[in-house]
Amino acid sequence: MKLLSLILTLLFLLLPLFLCLSEDRKQFEEFKIKYNKAYESATKEEQAFNNFVATKKFIDTHNSRTDLSYKLGMNQFGDLYSPKEEDYSYRSLTGKIDETAPQEDTINWNTAGAVTAVPYEGICASSWAFGAIGAIESAAYLASDILQNAAAQELIDCVPNNYGCYGGRQDIAFDWVKSNGGLCVSNHYSYSGKDGICQSGGCSNHFFLTGHTMVDEGDEDKLQSAVKGRPVAAAIDSSLLTFLFYKSGVYSDESCSKTEQTHVVLIVGYGTTGGENYWILRNSYGKGWGDEGYMLLLKGGGNECGIASNAFYPTGVHTTSEI
Numbered sequence: 493m494k495l496l497s498l499i500l501t502l503l504f505l506l507l508p509l510f511l512c513l514s515e516d517r518k519q520f521e522e523f524k525i526k527y528n529k530a531y532e533s534a535t536k537e538e539q540a541f542n543n544f545v546a547t548k549k550f551i552d553t554h555n556s557r558t559d560l561s562y563k564l565g566m567n568q569f570g571d572l573y574s575p576k577e578e579d580y581s582y583r584s585l586t587g588k589i590d591e592t593a594p595q596e597d598t599i600n601w602n603t604a605g606a607v608t609a610v611p612y613e614g615i616c617a618s619s620w621a622f623g624a625i626g627a628i629e630s631a632a633y634l635a636s637d638i639l640q641n642a643a644a645q646e647l648i649d650c651v652p653n654n655y656g657c658y659g660g661r662q663d664i665a666f667d668w669v670k671s672n673g674g675l676c677v678s679n680h681y682s683y684s685g686k687d688g689i690c691q692s693g694g695c696s697n698h699f700f701l702t703g704h705t706m707v708d709e710g711d712e713d714k715l716q717s718a719v720k721g722r723p724v725a726a727a728i729d730s731s732l733l734t735f736l737f738y739k740s741g742v743y744s745d746e747s748c749s750k751t752e753q754t755h756v757v758l759i760v761g762y763g764t765t766g767g768e769n770y771w772i773l774r775n776s777y778g779k780g781w782g783d784e785g786y787m788l789l790l791k792g793g794g795n796e797c798g799i800a801s802n803a804f805y806p807t808g809v810h811t812t813s814e815i
Contacts, residue, residue: 527570543574544571551564563739565740602772606634611683636810640677642698643682649689666704670702670703677695680696700811701807704804709800711800722805723758731749735748743788743790743796753802760773771799772788775787
């Protein structure tokens with residue numbers, strides 16, 4: 493009788509743990525279905541599950557804080573990383589300004605219809621190419637009122653001084669488009685998300701440019717003037733988990749580097765909310781990342797994440813109307 497009582501007591505004490513594990517497993521199964529995940533072995537799937545649970549804890553811990561102005565959320569990267577203790581101890585900035593101060597003007601090239609849909613780079617580190625073509629596409633639209641997709645894959649395959657799916661610079665991409673005499677539309681050179689052989693001669697060129705301009709390094713006022721005229725391709729630090737799992741709100745993290753840029757985004761506007769100034773960034777992680785593929789980044793916070801350190805836009809962009 494005492495043994496039975498002991499067993500029942502243990503089951504009662506362990507029940508919450510079993511329920512928690514069951515809920516984690518359920519959520520992991522839903523995660524696999526949503527993001528079409530499959531693993532090579534049971535061992536790798538178990539590691540992915542452990543990463544998922546650790547990431548979920550990291551996100552929940554962040555979102556429980558009341559001193560931060562942005563939220564995190566689960567996305568396609570949830571099974572790839574296992575946050576460590578130091579990842580929980582980052583310090584973030586709120587970026588608060590005097591709400592009685594005059595508010596800056598706002599602009600959003602996306603809602604103005606001058607920006608193509610959010611791209612998905614996949615496992616290819618091609619943000620430099622998507623940043624470059626995003627700026628070219630928007631500049632072409634502003635010049636011709638025609639919005640069409642340019643071929644990121646052509647840049648990946650053909651630009652000799654970049655590294656294809658292993659990274660690159662948007663200004664080098666602009667130089668290549670100029671020297672090549674143009675860039676294809678995407679349906680003439682479709683995206684494969686992997687390095688390939690250059691087929692630049694296989695299609696007619698539809699996007700042309702005469703050069704590019706770099707915004708004065710670190711100058712957010714000059715960057716604002718540039719973005720007021722058109723979307724701008726900018727390199728930023730995307731290495732933090734808070735960036736990777738960003739969901740909503742105005743992002744800022746004191747650990748975000750101003751000098752080590754790892755990713756290229758398209759700045760499509762700026763504005764103010766709740767006393768915080770922000771840049772509007774279109775990413776290339778697909779619509780499942782962030783706020784439908786977009787991020788609000790602290791503006792005027794001392795060059796947050798290096799947003800103004802390497803920002804470029806193409807000049808003299810024009811296009812043929814043929815598709």
